[in-house]
Amino acid sequence: MLLAYHFTNQHSPFILQSQKSIEVCYTPAQYELYRGGYDVIVVIDVLRATSAMTTALHYGVEKIIPVASVSEAEAYKAKGFTVGAERDGQVVEGFDFGNSPYVYIDQDMRGKTIVLTTTNGTKAIDIAKNDGQVVIGCLNNLDYLCDWLIKQHKNTLILASGWKDKVNLEDTICAGAIVDQLLDSKKFIASEDSTVAAKFLFKSAQNNLWSFLRASSHRRRLIHLKIQKDVKYCLTLNTVPCIPILRDGALVKLHE
């Protein structure tokens, strides 16, 4: 990777340090253009899949098996698994729950293995799972995740789930917030315009994040699904100190 000198302290003013890449891909549809060369892939689906996954593992769910299709989810259900399925913001018929984070803050969920399929988020996990270490990001675990990423210091791609292959604002802003912290550490460098744009979007939204992001959910009519409480939960920063990490096809809580 690129080499850069950094001024550190008066005793050893220059340390030759290897900078790692931090880049952002806005949607799974664009992933082929970014694939390769990343050791860590952070999947984001702020409304609501990755917020729900992070919440679930933090509050005691043992394991989440993300699956891309409803038919895979049905197959697991037939085998007796506890299965959630969401499409277009709603629970799929025949399933008991979708991607509301509140579902997982429940005594009954503790220690369980959950199977989950969602409109955008599980698709993003599926396409990236063989290309690097997949971890889960959201606004709820923002600072905790950034600290870990900086400590890892590996080439990192943020894969936003978007909305049906189009860019969405809340994932891009969450990605921009991560980029901002990683660039601030001076241990990372960004070279894609998508990454720089995400950072600038976060910066311009930073002081008014809630109304900025709520407008996005309004535009996608999520608000009509009576999930205002979920939206507010998902758009709140740093409430859940937990990083879901993909191991052997299942998300588990990272223990450091």
Next chain:
Amino acid sequence: MLLAYHFTNQHSPFILQSQKSIEVCYTPAQYELYRGGYDVIVVIDVLRATSAMTTALHYGVEKIIPVASVSEAEAYKAKGFTVGAERDGQVVEGFDFGNSPYVYIDQDMRGKTIVLTTTNGTKAIDIAKNDGQVVIGCLNNLDYLCDWLIKQHKNTLILASGWKDKVNLEDTICAGAIVDQLLDSKKFIASEDSTVAAKFLFKSAQNNLWSFLRASSHRRRLIHLKIQKDVKYCLTLNTVPCIPILRDGALVKLHE
């Protein structure tokens, strides 16, 4: 289209007015997700194809035939046409010029028909040409184009050319500048997150546009191609009051 009430003046405080769509697609690769329902499609490739096209027609080139591939360009050359071809920022071997706007500010170009293929811009024109009225946008014709689009008052899609199917900053910011003016007119409405993000990017770059955009060209190493003069030309607002419009497969100057 959507209907909205607007407060206009004290004599007729409310006028029921039909608002038209203004949306932004960041790259040709995402065009399929946006295709359909747009009467006007504005193709943007700020560095440098659409800036060059606008300049050419303003300074007297009669007609530009955009072609998507180098082989098509070669076929025209064999027939005796004046042909430009650019790939990766450089003139393709065997051709006399590429997409530098300065090439077209030349007495010898007046009255001519030019055939042109470029890395990103002509591809964008090609995929949109049958879906609506294609016109050409850039920073050089920004206000002039916006005035015309507002006067037309039709459902409008801005198709940014991007950089090899990835989003690029200068096209997105130019798109955001157009969106900003059209929304300000109150005659248009935006509902895609890509459109809102482009507008916010423009707003955050607005006061420092030159250094913001120059950084983008640096990252793409255009600066190493010794085209600094071109980059500066293309990033300068409102220098060329001309709108190229696609008619019968060729771009001509719009005469109002």
